[in-house]
Amino acid sequence: MRVQMDAVRRSYHVRRRPETGSRLARLVRRERSEVEALRGIDLRIEAGESVGYIGLNGAGKSTTMKLISGILTPTAGRVTVDGRDPHRERRRLSAELGYLAAQRASLWWDLPVKDSYELIRRVYGIEPALFRRRSEELVGRLDIGKHLNTPVRELSLGNRTRAELVGTLLHAPKLLLLDEPTIGLDIFAREAICGLLKDIRETDGPTIMMASHDLRDVEAVCDRIVMIDAGRLVHDGKISELRGLGGGTRRLVIHHAEGHTPPSAPGLVPIGAAARTVTTFEYAQGNLPPEVLSALFSDPLVDDVQLEAPGLEQIIKSLYRKAD
Numbered sequence: 505m506r507v508q509m510d511a512v513r514r515s516y517h518v519r520r521r522p523e524t525g526s527r528l529a530r531l532v533r534r535e536r537s538e539v540e541a542l543r544g545i546d547l548r549i550e551a552g553e554s555v556g557y558i559g560l561n562g563a564g565k566s567t568t569m570k571l572i573s574g575i576l577t578p579t580a581g582r583v584t585v586d587g588r589d590p591h592r593e594r595r596r597l598s599a600e601l602g603y604l605a606a607q608r609a610s611l612w613w614d615l616p617v618k619d620s621y622e623l624i625r626r627v628y629g630i631e632p633a634l635f636r637r638r639s640e641e642l643v644g645r646l647d648i649g650k651h652l653n654t655p656v657r658e659l660s661l662g663n664r665t666r667a668e669l670v671g672t673l674l675h676a677p678k679l680l681l682l683d684e685p686t687i688g689l690d691i692f693a694r695e696a697i698c699g700l701l702k703d704i705r706e707t708d709g710p711t712i713m714m715a716s717h718d719l720r721d722v723e724a725v726c727d728r729i730v731m732i733d734a735g736r737l738v739h740d741g742k743i744s745e746l747r748g749l750g751g752g753t754r755r756l757v758i759h760h761a762e763g764h765t766p767p768s769a770p771g772l773v774p775i776g777a778a779a780r781t782v783t784t785f786e787y788a789q790g791n792l793p794p795e796v797l798s799a800l801f802s803d804p805l806v807d808d809v810q811l812e813a814p815g816l817e818q819i820i821k822s823l824y825r826k827a828d
């Protein structure tokens with residue numbers, strides 16, 4: 505499914521206690537004010553794309569997903585999914601939408617997991633044989649077979665999220681909105697979820713939009729990153745291009761004996777706080793004199809030398825700094 509947002513703005517009205525006035529007035533009165541969550545978003549996601557949607561807390565990620573799912577309407581601008589208004593055509597869209605968010609449970613709290621799946625089957629009219637095949641496969645992949653008879657409220661966060669994800673995927677949605685699908689989960693649950701999403705992406709080819717604070721998850725599942733900051737897009741591009749934005753900067757990390765000063769050279773810029781056994785330099789790619797390396801390798805007080813390209817996290821931090 506194709507998602508398009510044109511000059512989308514979304515505000516919330518909030519009532520706050522006044523900051524001035526008598527104590528009584530501050531206690532009793534409420535002033536109406538407006539929070540601008542999105543301040544003019546233009547975004548196009550083609551069918552079958554997988555987009556990591558990243559931003560700091562309060563940047564506007566969840567608001568965007570609620571607009572695309574039709575739960576909210578924009579204050580200004582236009583949102584369409586396959587050319588249609590998702591709010592006006594919510595019923596039609598829901599048949600093709602899978603929306604996973606912590607605040608939006610799709611399973612019934614008091615029912616055993618498998619009963620919720622059966623209800624989902626009926627709601628979406630999934631043919632029984634297809635349902636059996638798909639549920640067995642998803643349940644197996646996420647290893648929740650032993651929890652199918654457990655009421656959802658008794659599941660751990662990790663198992664609940666796995667069970668929710670199966671519920672979200674049962675009807676093979678063509679648009680997947682995933683709002684922090686791995687938040688609070690351990691490494692096994694995260695890997696299981698991201699691995700499944702990656703496979704679903706290849707086999708079913710849905711459009712995926714995944715909000716996450718964890719760049720490892722975004723890298724595992726998506727090939728494009730859209731970055732939002734205080735309601736505005738600050739970056740949109742392929743992950744591979746983003747890596748290129750690290751420019752030609754590289755790092756030389758030297759592990760050495762305590763207090764030792766390793767040999768340096770012009771063009772090596774020391775970075776980070778001085779540590780007693782680690783010294784880090786930054787240098788422009790191709791600008792590391794070979795004699796520095798041979799001096800380091802022959803230095804008996806140097807234990808290890810690493811050459812590093814900047815990680816995605818570092819590149820993204822520098823994009824935030826630029827956006828400020």
Ligand SMILES: Nc1ncnc2c1ncn2[C@@H]1O[C@H](COP(=O)(O)OP(=O)(O)OP(=O)(O)O)[C@@H](O)[C@H]1O
Nearest residue numbers: 516518539541559560561562563564565566567568
């Ligand atoms: N129902 C609401 N009423 C009032 N303000 C809201 C409401 N929902 C969100 N906001 C405000 O809108 C802004 C964007 O919130 P949103 O939840 O979309 O951000 P987010 O990027 O998903 O944040 P997080 O990473 O913390 O989940 C924030 O300032 C938030 O306080």
